Amino acid sequence: MTLKQAVDIALKNSLDIELLQNRVSIDSVLNHYGVAGGLPLVSGNLADNEQITSVDQKLNTGVEISRRNAAANTLSANVTANMILYNGGRVVATKKRLAQLQQQSMKLLNSQVQNVIADVTNAYYDVVRQQYYIITLERSIEAAVQRLDIVKATQQAGLANNAELFQSQIDLNALLQQKQAQELVTAQAKTELLRLLTLQTDSSVLIQDSIIVDRTVDFANVYNRLDKNPDIAAAADQIRINELIVKETASQRYPSLRANTGFNLNRNVGAGQLVFNQSYGPTLGIGMTIPIYNGSAFSRQQKAAEINVNTAVVQKDILLRDYTANAVKTYQAYKSTLQQLETEKANNLLTGQLLELVMKRFELRQATIVEVKNAQQSFEESGFRLTNLNYAAKFAETELKRLGSMLSN
Secondary structure, three states: OOHHHHHHHHHOOOOOHHHHHHHHHHHHOOHHHHHHHOOOEEEEEEEEEEEEEEEEEEOOOEEEEEEEEEEEEEEEEEEEEEEEEEEEOHHHHHHHHHHHHHHHHHHHHHHHHHHHHHHHHHHEEEEHHHHHHHHHHHHHHHHHHHHHHHHHHHHHHHOOOOOHHHHHHHHHHHHHHHHHHHHHHHHHHHHHHHHHHOOOOOOOOHHHHHHHHOOOHHEEEHOOOOHHOOHHHHHHHHHOOOHHHHHHHHHHHOOOEEEEEEEEEEEEEEOOOOOEEEEEEEEEEEEEOOOOOOOOOOHHHHHHHHHHHHHHHHHHHHHHHHHHHHHHHHHHHHHHHHHHHHHHHHHHHHHHHHHHHHHHHHHHHOOOHHHHHHHHHHHHHHHHHHHHHHHHHHHHHHHHHHOOOOOOO
């Protein structure tokens, strides 16, 4: 598996991205004038009531009406429509807020994409790092096996004692155990990578790669792009959203003007003097609602909304402050690690040469077993340091690119 394949799989399978995609879809659906209240509301009503009526009536004309258990029917139906003509600009503010929410959710989705790429990159190169530890240990094991063979041959010649043989075997066994422990760490690193890819964590994955650090990352470029970081951009969107909520709340203190129209049908069939009555026809009108006093609830809601605007501004400033500090610290680590890398590469080359030299001297009985062991330890420690520095530099590079929203698949 290559890094690009890993990132592609993660972006395709990520459950976190799927959740944010659902949020984008929801905000896209809600970003509509109908939801904001800017379109007419049309409704229909129908009622049909049957009843049994007993009637006893005496009219001033001398006519008497008496009926028992007479059927009566009342039918009413209407279709009405009403539309807001003016409500203090609330519809406009609500529509803008819905559009801003959609933009914000898209930025949060972009942020999660950047986070997934960064997490997968770090996990992928962690596997590479753990595998490099094994390679270093295998090189040291080769030296330990060679040392044991030399001791055995020397002992057969009567020039070595059992103490040297036992110590050589103990050191070899310790290295073999260390390798087994490192293989476990490597397997667990692969499991973590598979988790990030949302794949079966017991799957088999083969990674053959090296850690190549991009040395061209420029702090000024990262710093200048911090405003484009989707998290900070989403925080800026939240300020605008809260400002629009202030306008929506303030609009409740203004008169509301509505136009309404409809068509009504009323039909009565009874048993009395009025046996049948039916009326129907259209209606058209304008209604106005003027808020006079509601216990200062609207004004207090507006003040609370204005405080929320200030809160969003402070939250954005905090986020920008933290991201800026993180960028500075990460870049400092990035530059320092690159400098250490050059020194450690030379040191690792020297420790390898030293190990070969000491092994030749040991074979000629010009070096002790302690000197061989010390050379092995120096080689292992240098290999571990070199691998860690490579990973640290790559980690810093990835984080700087994430902060500057420069990661891509």
